[in-house]
Amino acid sequence: MASLVGSRVERKEDTRFLQGKGRYTADINIANQTYAVFVRSPHARAKIKSVDTSKALKSSGVVGVLTGKEIAEDKIGGLIAGWAIRSEDGSEMKVPANPPLAKDIANFVGEPVAVVFAETLDEAKEGAEKVKVDYKVLKAVVDPAEAMKSDAIHDGVDKNLCYDWLLGDRKAVDEAFAKADKIIKVDLINNRLVPNAMEPRACVVDYNTASEEITLYTTSQNPHLSRLVMSAFGGVAPENKLRVVAPDVGGGFGSKINVYNEEIVCSWASKKIERPIKWVAERTESFLTDTHGRDHVTHAELAVTNDGKFLGFKNETIANLGAYARVFGTVTPTYLFGPCATGVYVIPAAYSNVKAVYTNTAPVDAYRGAGRPEATYTIERLVEKAALELGMDKTEIRMKNFPTQFPFKQTLVHTVDSGDYVAGLEKAKQMADYSGFEARRKQSEANGKLRGIGVSSYFEACGIAPSAAVMSLGCGVGLWESAEVRFNPTGQISVFTGAHSHGQSHDTTFAQIAADELGVPMENIDVVHGDTDKGTFGMGTYGSRSLTVGGIAIVNACKKIVAKGKRVAAKMLEVNEDEIEFKDGEFVALKSNKKKTIGEVAFACYLPGQRDEMKSPIPEGDEPGLIESSFFDPANFSFPAGSHICEVEIDPDTGNVKVEKYTAVDDFGRIVNPMIVEGQVHGGIAQGIGQALHENTQYDETGQLMTASYMDYTMPRADNFPEFNLGFTCTHATSNPLGVKGCGEAGAIASPPTVMNAVIDALGGQEISMPATAEKVWKACKTMKKSNAKAA
């Protein structure tokens, strides 16, 4: 039987999605449901003097109005930061309380202050307009670079500083810098991004007054984790009385990792008003309150020799956490950022220092790549600038500093198990026709255009696990993954996974893996996820972890099924277990060549005993049934890597930047479904080009979000992209039995520096910040023209 792993199987989920049959949270309606509308702070920072709900309560159709006072009285806990980060001086990070409904102070525009439930959505909106909140507006802190010099916005958080973290060795770095021929410096802003999942956040809550069980349907990337947090920290209900269902979810990109205010409030309130509740975010609410991404201000330096050897690296970054620290908020700019800051290079000495600050803006958390795009942007801008200043070819300087031996003990934390960085860059150069660039540049010049080429080589640490490592770095939970494989008596198989698919195609990929392990057709396998009542437990999907952690749990559970099947088949075929071979779905007795299919064995597992011809097939010591589960905790992270090359053409009259060519060569280890992986890379590159050229989240000085709709926030569109030219090198991971590596974030990690390096190359090395919008580029072109004229 041909292996399904490695083949371009069409996506099982496409049938329902393309026919409009997906079932999203907003599609779910419960009889007798009420509609929730949240009253949100219009101010970035304001004391809440009083909340008057009397008029709202009298408004037509209003069933209830609840405020921060009631939720505090009921001792419902707030939102949490999932990772404890320590400062360089050993002190603990400072985390302010984040109540689900603000009671005394509101700290960003959109923070919920009260909630109105009514019979219809319109009545709930009308009621919400009648809630009168008396605010005393305070001066907002908006700019992260200024936050440490501004008023403290949270009691007990001096200088708005959450932590001042260090990874690496300052002394070793100083020594390395003292030996350098040249120090390359960059000042960078990693622009804040709004995740913009296609499906806005939503929740539907059904409280069962008889069983006292709360069922929460929600747009989550990790329903089990949501249940754990809401139960353990929110105190909403005990875990066994809380069922969390994340049905089809239309994109997350990290923004749906968090348990949000609305889910906690509606779950608590459903029990209080004894009615089901439905809440669906409007797009403006998504812009204002979904966790945002990136937002770093960085100064970094690279110490080099004249012949292009890297000696040392340092990075001083201010990371904006927004108003509160959320689940991955504190780890994203530290352990997801710092360890990758030295990139794919051998750099003997390095450190990363990160000061995380609070501001009166939406909370910032993980967003596709989480920390690793910021790290890659920093090192790859430095490397490109080093090549320019040393007069070296940009690929040659990279090759010169790549490790060639694996495992590669990277400078700061990781030991990279496998890779071949040289092969990746060589392949990318060839595919991009790197050597033909100068001719293309001349051609563009002849047309009055400026052409530039940019390179970036990256590695990243993903497959977010291993528990031992992450817990030692401050994670509040272990990050294993679980799976359960149920072989039904009639031959169909249900594969339960704790990972969650919100665009990742698990229905297909996981079925391919299980089909290969069990030797059955994929059509016999259903992948079940997203419901805490179905399947054992799970940590969810983020950090490119589904396949490398969750997929392996499925493999291991399947192996247990086969192991038990062997024992049962041996008994059925009346031979010793070691005489049985399992191949292509059949248990074969090697000597007699008698066989039992896995389906026959499964059937027998459910029918123990003796009747007529049938003899009890369950061996002594085994139990009936054929259900196995596994919790997999890998030995290491997964380390995908690659090299991307981009060519842009600039129209100096308008500043318009056109991405002409984009080549990506990635190493994701063994690939389960190339079509799906290519889709992931396309999406990641698109988001990265969005960050580099288009997306520009802007708050004004009072903390109002200026870019809170698609009229003002530029989402990249299909006509902003060329056809992507993709290639792969495959060095198998050694940390898992499939040899796979994560692929979900790589595109978004590698592409911003690739594109910016190309833009800056076209501008003759003149640095500009992301996003390189037309006007910014036009101004740079004018400066260039002036300096060229001077030179002439």
Next chain:
Amino acid sequence: MKSFNYHAPKDVKDATKLASSSSAFLAGGMTTIPSMKLGLASYKDVIDIKNIKKLSGIKVSGKTVTIGATTKHAEVAASKDVKKAIPALAKLAGNIGDAQVRNRGTIGGSISNNDPSACYPSACMALNAVIHTSKRKIDADKFFTGMFETALKSGELVEAVEFEIPEKADYQKHPNPASRYAIIGVFLAKHKKDVNVAVTGAKSCVYIDKDLSKKLSSNFSVSAIEGMEVKSSGMNSDMHASAEYRANLVSLYTKKAVEAC
């Protein structure tokens, strides 16, 4: 969205009779409906005019092209008659918004709303359009009076727009990358006697750049306006584009338009 009474009259008389200070005419709804959904506007009566047959359609006479108020952008873009008589007008219509907008949005709605970044007002100005309303005929240069302001009186309904067929014309737009409205748009029309350079997006309301128009009237070539400075004073400056950048674009796209003619 607040509740409202929905009306769908079949003729203009009924439509205008229903109009009051708390009503809105609904054509394509490309601005009205989002404004109502966002709570920025609410009306007691919404008067849907799409069932009024006489308001839709394209007519070409010897000297003019007349487009009914509820004619959709996609219809104008695809019209063989418009493409033949004033290709620049079809080009303009074909680049408004996106496919969904072009299949709902109408010319009457666009000019009645007079968004400072809308495309159509510039065509009206450059092509010496006459706006036919339920009450009178208004010249384009008297019709657009300010930001989101027109000469229309309460209850007055645009019925059609009559464009003068020029010798040559072109429309050039620098789209806002987010909304794809015009950061600036230049409609250039060369008539028998003179040239009109109408600019949208640059200021609070569409206008004719008199200096550029005059120069090109006497010498219709790029060299006539080469080196001519377009002043940025009075131009919009916002997070999408500074006044200085807009001024550069007006100058640049006027040249592009001349080249395209």
